Amino acid sequence: MSLLIRGGEVVTADRRYRADVLCEGGVIQAIGPDMEAPAGAEILDAGGLLVMPGGIDPHTHMELPFMGTVASEDFYTGTAAGLAGGNTMIIDFVIPAPGASLLESYKTWRGWAEKAAADYSFHVAVTHWSDQVHEEMGILARDHGVNSFKHFMAYKGAIMVDDDILLRSFTRALELGAIPTVHAENGEAVAFMQKSLLAQGITGPEGHALSRPPAVEGEAAQRAITIAGLIGAPVYIVHVSTEEAASAIARARAAGQRVYGEVLPQQLVIDESVYQNKDFASAAAYVMSPPFRPKHHQKALWAGLMSGQLQTTATDHCAFCAPQKAAGKDNFTLIPNGTAGIEDRMSVLWHHGVVSGRLTPSEFVAITSTNTAKIFNIHPRKGAVEIGADADLVLWDPSSSRVISAKTHHQNIDFNIYEGMEVTGLAATTISQGKIVWHKGDLRTVKGTGRYIDRPCFPPTFEALSKLNAATKPVGVVR
Ligand SMILES: NC(=O)NCCC(=O)O
Numbered sequence: 274m275s276l277l278i279r280g281g282e283v284v285t286a287d288r289r290y291r292a293d294v295l296c297e298g299g300v301i302q303a304i305g306p307d308m309e310a311p312a313g314a315e316i317l318d319a320g321g322l323l324v325m326p327g328g329i330d331p332h333t334h335m336e337l338p339f340m341g342t343v344a345s346e347d348f349y350t351g352t353a354a355g356l357a358g359g360n361t362m363i364i365d366f367v368i369p370a371p372g373a374s375l376l377e378s379y380k381t382w383r384g385w386a387e388k389a390a391a392d393y394s395f396h397v398a399v400t401h402w403s404d405q406v407h408e409e410m411g412i413l414a415r416d417h418g419v420n421s422f423k424h425f426m427a428y429k430g431a432i433m434v435d436d437d438i439l440l441r442s443f444t445r446a447l448e449l450g451a452i453p454t455v456h457a458e459n460g461e462a463v464a465f466m467q468k469s470l471l472a473q474g475i476t477g478p479e480g481h482a483l484s485r486p487p488a489v490e491g492e493a494a495q496r497a498i499t500i501a502g503l504i505g506a507p508v509y510i511v512h513v514s515t516e517e518a519a520s521a522i523a524r525a526r527a528a529g530q531r532v533y534g535e536v537l538p539q540q541l542v543i544d545e546s547v548y549q550n551k552d553f554a555s556a557a558a559y560v561m562s563p564p565f566r567p568k569h570h571q572k573a574l575w576a577g578l579m580s581g582q583l584q585t586t587a588t589d590h591c592a593f594c595a596p597q598k599a600a601g602k603d604n605f606t607l608i609p610n611g612t613a614g615i616e617d618r619m620s621v622l623w624h625h626g627v628v629s630g631r632l633t634p635s636e637f638v639a640i641t642s643t644n645t646a647k648i649f650n651i652h653p654r655k656g657a658v659e660i661g662a663d664a665d666l667v668l669w670d671p672s673s674s675r676v677i678s679a680k681t682h683h684q685n686i687d688f689n690i691y692e693g694m695e696v697t698g699l700a701a702t703t704i705s706q707g708k709i710v711w712h713k714g715d716l717r718t719v720k721g722t723g724r725y726i727d728r729p730c731f732p733p734t735f736e737a738l739s740k741l742n743a744a745t746k747p748v749g750v751v752r
């Protein structure tokens with residue numbers, strides 16, 4: 274069955290124009306003015322709405338086993354909530370336990386994700402090193418559509434990797450045409466600070482932020498960038514939350530390195546004062562890594578998005594309910610790290626980005642969808658309103674408002690970090706694979722309809738990089 278979206282204004286990362294959009298067989302079949310509806314087509318009135326590529330969230334953790342518990346949002350509830358907010362694809366993470374097979378872990382996550390209601394893909398984390406890891410990175414890249422490998426520089430004693438592993442894994446990723454990504458925090462420093470704070474009797478959630486000050490992130494981001502630079506690899510830094518890390522990225526880009534930075538909407542609008550709340554549950558609700566920061570960091574993050582030095586926005590959606598957070602009642606290091614927000618991502622970014630005048634609608638599309646699709650090599654299948662692209666679209670109402678609340682959200686978590694925030698701009702209708710899955714408050718998702726999306730290796734930037742690397746290859750002196 275075909276779907277004709279009539280009377281809207283198409284907004285892409287490049288331009289805005291009035292056109293109808295015809296979806297057929299899950300893809301965009303035609304775009305143009307005043308289109309005739311094919312026989313039997315469903316017609317959707319998009320008058321007053323913007324027709325944009327659906328949001329792509331490049332950083333989620335559905336049903337992640339983490340810190341002694343499992344994230345409460347599964348692949349169905351999480352992708353459904355995402356669709357209600359205008360997100361039509363996620364890139365989640367396979368995180369093998371140290372020593373576990375990357376390939377077997379990937380298969381486990383693929384199994385969990387079969388219930389997804391929206392399209393999905395996986396970054397795979399390298400949590401240890403061996404010949405088997407080297408080999409399996411190759412299998413994942415060549416045969417399973419994995420073009421990015423994640424590295425945690427924090428979480429000592431669990432999934433943290435050291436510089437030696439970063440060097441080996443970045444080198445392997447480059448060879449495979451895959452992008453290394455990092456969670457940049459100095460895990461040794463965090464572990465040291467945690468111990469010291471607990472010894473001083475600081476056991477509450479405020480200890481979480483105190484143990485991971487901005488310098489801890491700035492140092493690790495600079496180190497990851499330096500390591501990538503030594504090898505000639507690109508690097509993508511997830512959840513950039515500080516001025517220090519944002520500056521390190523901007524400096525490296527100005528020096529000609531291919532470095533990318535991702536920002537979380539919650540870090541743009543919520544600051545570290547949340548940890549001062551006297552009520553444990555209210556403060557613990559915000560425990561995530563990196564933590565919320567002093568307000569002035571928000572200015573640097575917005576500036577990064579506005580200037581293009583930071584390219585993507587993600588949620589790091591990792592939902593833990595209040596009883597799960599209570600595991601750390603007497604010791605902040607035991608509070609499961611993570612916050613949820615996939616349903617509110619687009620609205621929060623529109624309200625605080627576009628309504629406030631920081632971003633144009635096209636820049637909004639770039640940072641919520643197109644840039645991610647380009648970096649992770651799924652553009653123009655995703656992140657585009659083009660003939661032949663997947664019909665993953667959001668009909669955006671730029672002027673309606675809503676108040677965010679756990680009472681009305683679709684996320685499987687018992688609180689909302691944005692509780693009470695009024696936002697203007699919302700997803701009126703979300704279309705996934707050419708089908709209406711969210712329409713004026715009616716969620717019509719079907720479990721298991723999401724598809725795994727292969728992300729081919731060697732994005733176009735690698736062709737340029739390989740020439741550059743060949744030209745600067747070390748040459749020995751003939752004696
Ligand atoms: N961010 C967070 O606190 N939890 C999820 C795991 C990670 O991304 O570090």
Ligand SMILES: [Zn+2]
Binds near residue numbers: 456511512562563
């Ligand atoms: Zn992280």
Ligand SMILES: [Zn+2]
Binds near residue numbers: 332333334589
């Ligand atoms: Zn994460």
